[in-house]
Amino acid sequence: MLLPQMDDSEFEDFRKLIHESVGISLSLQKKQLLMTRLYRRMYQLGINSYGEYWAHVLNDETGSEMVLLLNAVSTNKTDFFRESDHFTFLKNEVYPHLQKQQTIRIWSCACSSGEEAYTIAMTLLNAFGGVLGGRDAKILATDISTRMLDQAELGRYPVNQLQLIPEVLRNRYCKILPETNGEMFQVSSQLKALIRFRRLNLIQEYPLRTQFDCILCRNVMIYFDRGDQEKLIERLSGYIKPGGYLFVGHSESLIGLQNSLKYVQSSIYQRI
Ligand SMILES: C[S@@+](CC[C@H](N)C(=O)[O-])C[C@H]1O[C@@H](n2cnc3c(N)ncnc32)[C@H](O)[C@@H]1O
Secondary structure (H helix, E strand, C coil), rough: CCCCCCHHHHHHHHHHHHHHCCCCCCCCHHHHHHHHHHHHHHHHHHCCHHHHHHHHHHHHCEEEEEEEHHHHHHCCCCCCCCCCCCHHHHHHHHHHHHCCCCEEEECCCCCCCCCCHHHHHHHHHHHHHCCCCCCEEEEEEEEECHHHHHHHCEEEHHHHHHHCCCHHHHHHHEEECCCCCCCEEEEEEEEEEEEEEEEEECCCHHHHHEEEEEEEEECHHHHHHHHHHHHHHHHHHHCCCEHHHHEEECCCCCCCCCCCCCEEECCCCCCC
């Protein structure tokens, strides 16, 4: 693909806008990546210069072009059972305690296309023997990308991802779709019923009043600068119930960030 030129001041305009809107911090080395991602959207619009696209974003008073720009620039890689030791910890250390509670709240706060939230749902249900027994259990799953949230709501994934899901859970909660020639599978409505997908920006005030037993904030703060990481952890900490847990990605850590959480083990923290 032959991309139009982007000069350094145009890069700086987009970099600043993206940073201020969602915290994603792009270095100059990411210029080519940004150009490629923006160009996909520009191509749809028939726009062939980054300056013209910049004006298009700023002139759109509805804000919907900004949503699409953010869809284009976010990195969404995820998987079922990604960083699987977190789900082992949930099964062994967290779910047994939740079994004693009537109300259960878990938040997957950068859920991408939903695999993380569905993994929580299937492991939670499985830990409870497949029935919640009248408990009020809810998983909130949020992301900035509306494109990812649409995929997450759909709950359909390529069959090659089934291999990531343990056989018992696969058989119980996933169904291959014959109308896709067996290429896609669908997660069960029992899992879907547990989850609410919503758009939420992690670097702005949250419209939430709930406190959570667990928050999974994995593989997102790696894109933020230190100041935004610190604010994020401080804000999220206030949404964790005393005794509840925060999970961050394996390549992330709270080392060097001011916080009030107790270190439990690598990438797992607890509110005292
Ligand atoms: C790499 S994915 C991580 C998905 C999942 N948590 C995992 O670990 O597999 C990062 C997600 O963070 C989202 N994201 C980036 N900035 C965000 C923000 N300011 N607020 C909410 N979500 C954001 C992206 O849209 C993307 O889907």
